[in-house]
Amino acid sequence: MTAPAVKRRTVAFVAAVLVAVGGCVSTGPGQGSGHGATHASRPGPGTSTMRGITLPSWNRTDYDSPAAPRYLRGIRATGARWVTFTPTWYQKRVTDTGMHTTEETASDASLRRIVGRAHAAGLKVMIKPHVDLPGDLDRAEIRPRDRAAWFAAYRRFITHYADIAAGTGAEQFAVGTELAGVSGDTTAWTKVIKAVRDHYEGPLTYAANYDEYQHIHFWKALDLIGIDAYWPLAEKPTTDPALLDRAWASIRQKLAAYSARQHRRILFTEAGYVSQRGSTTAPYSWTVSTHPANAEQAAAYQALLDSFEGQNWWAGVCWWMWDDWPGSGETPARLAYTPHGKPAEEVLRRKWAH
Template sequence: MSHASEIAPVCGMTWGWVGVPGTWATPEGEASITLMSEHEVNWTALAYTGIQDTAFSTRVRYGAPTGVGEGEITWAIRKAHELGMKVCLKPVVNVADGTWRAHIGFFDWDVPGEPSWTDWFDSYSDFILDAARIAEQESCEMLCVGCEMVRSDGQEQHWRRLIARVRQVYSGLITYNCDKYQEDRVSWWDAVDLISSSGYYPLNAWERELDRIEEVVRASGKPFFFMEAGCPSRVGSPDLPNDWSLVGGPSGQAQLEYYQEMFRACRSRDWVGGLMLWDWPARLYDADEASTNDDYCPYGKPAGAFMAAQYAEWKSVTSP
């Protein structure tokens, strides 16, 4: 197993979300992931979804036709490795009715006849253990066992049991992607190899939030990186970078200004191991459409060139 200290810097990008069947192992998908790798990206999170019907459902469905199947996942891992990138496999649960996964939740204790955390973790564990098996089989460098599961974060014993089971299957690095503002609320960071979080902090809040996160990282003794971070290329998004539905016109300049502050703040802290930016789709828009695209992907936008330059410099100054 690689040592956690060897991951830095994570000059990363999430690819392929949400894992629509038939979109990964295609010529279009290959062109997309290749273009991403050409932006100095040395890590990618291959993110795909399992689905549960409501926030109170206890069954998580995964694989085709719900999401990409093992064949496409394996294809993407091998393609990323072929292109020189390290891989974090990132299975993520979504809710079919549109409820954000952070709201998935049950009574704090099991009650007969009611949906419970025990029932949910039984099903969710199948989803994660399937990913762990693939990650081990394909020599993925990292596995993310959960993403932004805020209401579940307090279920410490369930998470510890799941992580112990994952370690029986998977020998690589394990992380959990907590949500923004939750870094100091997870009590079981000692169970994983790296701390990671979603860094969707407003433009003017980076220094304050990094001060807060630093206390957690120093106390834990664990490496840290942002498993998600970024900003849509949209007017107003730098103040609400996690709001993908914010109404505003396309603005590559707004995204660039956010990237400039995010990279400046993060690179000034020696304990920040890098960024896994959000996100690069498998079905990529044409370069000549970049100025009218208002989503997170920086391809063809001012932020894309800036990111590549920052990543190249970050890698050069941290090389042995």
């Protein structure tokens, strides 16, 4: 999930690592299952779950903001044990053969510093680099005119951040996010993943959109299946726990079966709901309405956590997102994805208190 307008986009709707309270256990690819390549030093399967919140950046200096220490303390106070950072490069057109930094790309120095601050605050870190397009264009539409050139550029981009992840001791890394237009190229992605493993030894995932994950054929080269879990849960705005539970029940059944087939646990690399009326009908939208609906957001948080709690194949969730940076928010906080200061934050505190 990235932001609307110049700094953000709305995720398009198409048709329709692992951590204990004080520690981390990661699933190595194929260990215990006989599937996939692995590194001998990587731990075997775990059963703990990520409790995470994303702190994205929209400007090169965001992660050096005076607000950063306060935000990290606020994330930690929810009971979260992980934070995700999202340095972002851009390309102007969906057909471009490369990506580049802009003034909206977090500086490398600021990323290194905020990882250090997160660790000092008692949080584990996932670095999840993004590639975005201008305005409301969806990164899933990226289809470069020269795929070989694009993937060569992408390997340079992603291994740059793999080096930062290794150098800062980040506990997990995502090799890509919601790139449905190119994620079908299994051979190219396998080469990307191999290149990343040459730079970084920790657990790897890819963050597929909820309507993309079944089309990915390189999961066994990774440690976790990552899904950005923006499934619509209702046709009309609702706070009804029974209705939300029924919606998740059918999704949960499919995910459990998929996890078993792939011999990988599933991490919700993103999940979130704006505090707007109708957020359960379109969780991927920043602008589903102009009417605040804190109760609907809180009900959606509660339903997701209740629905997946205790499922051993489920590796946890990293919520999208904490507070926006001062001066950068294009959605008022009272309507935005942040749970901070809303009933949804109290849901997290209750569920994550133990």
